[in-house]
Amino acid sequence: MPQRRAVTGRSQEPRQRFAEELRLLRTEKGVSLKDLADRLGWDASLFGKMENGHTLGGPEVVQALDQYFGTAGMLLVLWELAVADPSQFKERYRRYMSLEAEATSLWHYAVANLPGVLQTPEYARELLASSGLTGTELDVQVEARMGRRALLLADAAPQFRTILSEMVLRTPLGSPEAWRAQLEHLCAVSQRPNITIHVLPWSAGLHGLTNADTMFLRGPNGQTVAWIETGYSGELVKETAAVDRLQLLYDRVRDLALSPHKSRQLIGRLLEEAPCDPSI
Incomplete structure (x- = not known):
């Protein structure tokens, strides 16, 4: 499993943290968005939007990413935190x-x-x-x-x-x-x-x-x-x-x-x- 990074700055926001982790994991593995799409079966634009924070995707794609990157459920946990982020809902x-x-x-x-x-x-x-x-x-x-x-x-x-x-x-x-x-x-x-x-x-x-x-x-x-x-x-x-x-x-x-x-x-x-x- 990749080394856990410190949560600092904007990455303390669940949604931003999730997007940041996706970008870093893909960069460390040295694969492109197209490579990721070819391997997992989803469109490359979806992964691009997830890395930019424009969408969170669904649990199925996040579980596939966890398996691909060998992150043992870490991405799914971050996704769940982002989805349930209270800032997206009234207090x-x-x-x-x-x-x-x-x-x-x-x-x-x-x-x-x-x-x-x-x-x-x-x-x-x-x-x-x-x-x-x-x-x-x-x-x-x-x-x-x-x-x-x-x-x-x-x-x-x-x-x-x-x-x-x-x-x-x-x-x-x-x-x-x-x-x-x-x-x-x-x-x-x-x-x-x-x-x-x-x-x-x-x-x-x-x-x-x-x-x-x-x-x-x-x-x-x-x-x-x-x-x-x-x-x-x-x-x-x-x-x-x-x-x-x-x-x-x-x-x-x-x-x-x-x-x-x-x-x-x-x-x-x-x-x-x-x-x-x-x-x-």
Whole structure:
């Protein structure tokens, strides 16, 4: 394994540190971007963007780089730090992001928007843009959100259950094709053994979680905490009695929701009904 370099100056920033390490490792090995692309099968431009800090890439390419350079997982660790860098998120999400990354299981309820871990890039971009983000900041936030999707796609991914209010599925994107791609993505991930999707129909009426997105995170120590978000603020609930009350509300909402099978059927029907882009 190459000698570890001291972390100084700008390299203390996780994103910059990751890009710097990639450049130095490739330079030390004496290979070009094209050589790297030919050997690993990804486009040379991707490696160039990663070395320039314009993109972080995905976990698969980082694992391939770790193997190629013989860095025993060091690059993947740096990538994870860069993806979870709190500077890419509002300060109030810092602790939540840490708990999400460590969770062994997650239970979620969505009022109006899909959870970030199930969003396509197009969905994330339109949603984040609607909150006022633009330009480079928007690109960084979309990329960071896409990095969070890897949480559910890894080999040892945690169990994830979400209950989607029907409103979530009745609020399409501006682009018909992007909306179809999002519905197709939901159909695909619902087949994964670690992901369960329920739909709560409008006919269920009012319930205890009507006004707030809710996420329960079970940590490796067996403790469960809850994150409650209204869209304008978020609160981490750790007190056992409060978490228990919220879980009781969640269980009641789950009782009102469609089964995973019927939920997949509903998403499939919405996909069939979704309009196609007339320009295609």
